[in-house]
Amino acid sequence: MKWNLRWAAARRDIWRPTQLLAAFQEVGFNPSLSKVAAMWSNQPVTVRLDDLDRICAALHCTVADLMEAEPVAAAERESVEPQAVGESGPLRPVPRPASGGRRRALPPN
Secondary structure (H helix, E strand, C coil), rough: CCCCCHHHHHHHCCCCHHHHHHHHHHHCCCCCCHHHHHHHHCCCCCCHHHHHHHHHHCCCCHHHEEEEEECCCHHHHHHCCCCCCCCCCCCCCCCCCCCCCCCCCCCCC
């Protein structure tokens, strides 16, 4: 996903995080300035849906204006090819022996 917060803000003539915070406060959304600055400068990992609604209300935009789906790179698609179970090795992992070639005894349960 591509985060287009700055683009949506620019359409409302908002150019700084402090201006964005003021727009948020107009609609009753009161995040800290540090949270607004983080959303302004970085793509957030998660966004709460109610916060997303408030952001859209403050910027008079839609979710589609804020987030844009990006196609997955061809190299990533090629590396994730489906394989049959057991096709590339044993069905379950085999523990490696400890140093000296002996297997470590497991404690009783």
